[in-house]
Amino acid sequence: MGSTQSYFLREFIDEIVRTGGAALAGSGPPPTREAVEQIFKDVALGAAHRMFGDRTPIEVTLSEPLGEVCFAQVLEVALAPEDPRRQIPLDVVRAAGREVAAGDVVEVPILYTWATKERAAIERLQAELGAELPLPLHSLELWEHLTEALNAALLRYFPAPALPADTLGGLLVGGGGWTRGCSARSGEWEIELAGAVFEFYRTRVTSGWVDYGFTTIVRRGGVGVFRGQTNAWKQLGEGDGAVHLTALIRGDNDGVVRSWAGLATSEAARPRFVAALQAIAERLAADELNGSETHELLVAAIRPPVAGGLWVWMQEALPRLLGPFQHTVEHEGVKIRYEVLEVYPPDVGLIYFGSAAVRMIGRTSDVKVLPCPEGEPIQMGYVGPEALTLRGPTAEEARDLEAIVAKFGEWLAVHLDHHVENRGFEGIEYGSYFYGFDGYFPLVQLLEQRLRWGPAGAPPVPAFDEAALARAAELLRPADADGDHVLAAFAVGGWTIVLHDDMDNLPFGSYCGVSLTPPEGGAAVQVMMVDAWNPATRSVIDGDAFAFQRFSAWLRAAIVRADLDEVRVFHEEVDEEEEEEEVDEGEDEDYEEGGVVSGEIEVSLAEWLLFGLPDHGDRFLVDWRAQWHVVNAIRGIDGFAGIYGFTGESVERLRTRDLACWRRFLREVIDPRFARTTGERLLNPA
Secondary structure: OOOOOOOEOHHHHHHHHHHOHHHHOOOOOOOOHHHHHHHHHHHHHHHHHHHHOOOOOEEEEEOOOOOEEEEEEEEEEEOOOOOOOOEEEHHHHHHOOOOOOOOOEEEEEEEOOOOHHHHHHHHHHHHHHHHHOOOOOEOHHHHHHHHHHHHHHHHHHOOOOOOOOOEHHHHHHOOOHHHOOOEEEEOOEEEEEEEEEEEEEEEEOOEEEEEEEEEEEEEEOOEEEEEEOOOOEEEEOOOOOOEEEEOEEEEEEHHHHHHHHOOEEOHHHHHHHHHHHHHHHHHHHOOOOOOOHHHHHHHHOEOOOOOOOHHHHHHHHHHHHHOOOEEEEEEOOEEEEEEEEEEEOOOOOOOOOOEEEEEEEEEOOOOOOOOOOOOEEEEEEEOOHHHHHOOOOOHHHHHHHHHHHHHHHHHHHHHHHHHHHHHOOOOHHHOOOOOOOOOOOOHHHHHHHHHHHOOOOOOOOOOOOHHHHHHHHHHOEEOOOOOOOEEEEEEEOOEEEEEEOOOOOOOOOOOOEEEEEOOOOOOOEEEEEEEOOEEEEEEEOOOOHHHHHHHHHHHHHHHHHOOOOOEEEEEEEEEOOOOOOOOOOOOOOEEEEOOEEEEEEEEEHHHHOOOOOOOOOOOOOOOOOOOOOOOOOOOOHHHHHHHHOOOHHHHHHHHHHHHHHHHHHHHHHHOHHHHHOOOOOOOOOO
C-alpha cells in the first residue's frame, strides 16, 4: 500500500452499524455507533503505541465527514518541564503564537502521509515546536503500522474473497505452492522463488487493494545478494556498474485482481513457468528487467488447455473460418473492401484472459491514403477459465459451432455498413477507425456456452406482435421527472420510466442510463447504467441482456406509435487547443464559444434507445440466455460497485428490492411470460 492517503472509516462504521456487524465478527450483539468508533480508535491507538511507546499521551479522533484517522500528541504546558515525554515549555508554545498558561494542555498533530496538503503544516510546526516535541510531527512508518492494524480489524467484518488452492490467487495465498523453489540461472546470476505474497487491504466496503507476487532470492556468483519481499527497487553496488532489481511483487485494485485470481493453476504448467523464469534470469543478467516479470510468471502458471478440447478447436477453426471474410462498403461514391488480415483465437493471459479478435483492414484505390495499412482489431468476446478443460465438440456440435461463426460474419457485415454510414471514411488514415466500433458480438463466448449448455431453444418472450405494440402505445404517456441528466420520462400503468443522458456531451456518455419508479413510489430503480470510465460498457440490473433488449424494443415502438418521439440536441464540446482540425466556416451547426469548438448532434428518443446500434431485431440472437446486445450479459449493475464506490446498503438494495421491482415491471407491464426467465445471473441455465 502507498502512503499518500489517509484511512477513512466512516463508510465502514455506517455499514457495521447498519448490519449489526459485531455479530458477523463473532463478538456478540450489534454495537452502537459510539462503540464501533471506539473499537477503531483503540486499534489505531494500539498501532501508535507499538510505534512510539505509551509514555506520551496520544489522542485518536475520527474527522468529519469521512472518518479520517487523526493522531495528536497531548502535552501539558509547564514553566519548567520535568517530564519531556509528557510536557512542553510554556515559552516555546507562546512563541508559536498560542495563548496558553501553565497547566493547559496542547495537542500537536502526528501526520503520517505524504499528502501535499500536509507539507506546509509539517514545516511550520517543525520550525515552531519540533525541538521540544517528544514524538515526531510526521511518520510514514506510522502509516505502515496503522494499515496493518486497521486492515486486520476491517477484515473481521469485511473478509477478503475466498480463493481455492488450485487457482492463481490460492497459489499466492498459499505461499507459492508448486512454484516454490523454482530457479533459473544466466551467467553468474541466479534467481530462486522463495515464496509468494497475496495481501488484501480493505479500502472500501465493496472493494480493496491487493499486493501480490513472488518473493525472490537473487544470487550472484553463488552469493545471496538480494531477497525481494517488497515492490521497492533495490540497488546492488555503486557506480556505473550497479545492478537494479525489483522484487516480483505488484499491486492493483482488487476488482482487477479478481478478474484473474480465480484462473486455474496446475503443476502441468511447470515447463512453461520455468521457461518464463529463465527468460527473467537472462534479462536480470543483462540489466533489462522491465517490471512485467510478475505478470509473465502468473500467465505462465495458468493451467494449460487440455489436448483435443474446445480451446484447441478454436485455435484451429477460427482462423480457417474467418480468414476468408471480405465485405465491400460503398459511401459517397467510394468503395472500400474490408478484409480479415488476422484472426486472434482465445489466448491465455491475465486481464484479458480468453479474449479474441479479428484484425480488419480496408483496401481501396480511390483513397489517397491507404487506411490503417496494418489493420485494426474488432473484438469478438472472451471465454471463461473453464474453457481450458472443456472437451472438444462432436462432429454434429462442430457443425453447430461453425454455423455460429458464420452468423458472426453476417453480423460483422451489417455493422461495417452501419459504421461507415455513421462515420463515413473520415479518420481512417489516423489509425483508429474501429476504435469504439458500435456493437459487440461475443462469438467465442457463445461457442463456449453452446458446448456447455446445448442449443438455446426459442426465447421465452418472442418478438412483440402488432397487438402488443398497439397496446404499449395506448398505455404510454409523457411524464415529469426531477433530477439531473433527464433526457425524457414516461408513465405507463402507474410506473415512471426515465431515460438519462448528458446533453452537454456526446450521447451515451457517462450519465447514460434508465431508471424506473414503481407505482407505490420510493427510490428509483437503476435499471441500466454505464461504466463511467468506459461508457460503451453498459450493464442492466440483473444481467439479463435479453430482457433489456426486449424492453428497449417495446419502449422504442411505443414511443413512435404514441407520437412521443421527440428530438434531443446534444452539444459536443472539444477543447480548441486539442482539436487539430479547423471548424468549417460553412457549417451552421458548429459554433465557437469561449475557446471551445462545439457541434450539435440531434438524436430522437427512439434512436437513443438503439444506443448507437443498427436495429436488426432477433436476426443475430444466437443464445437468448446470455448474449450481449446493448448491455453486459450475466453481470449485473452490482459489478460496478468498485467503480462507483457503492455502499453495502446500496448493493443489498440492488440485489433485493430493486431487482425484484424490475422483474415485476417486466411481468406486469410488458409481458407476463417474463415470469419464465429467472431475472438472475444465468450462470447455470439448465
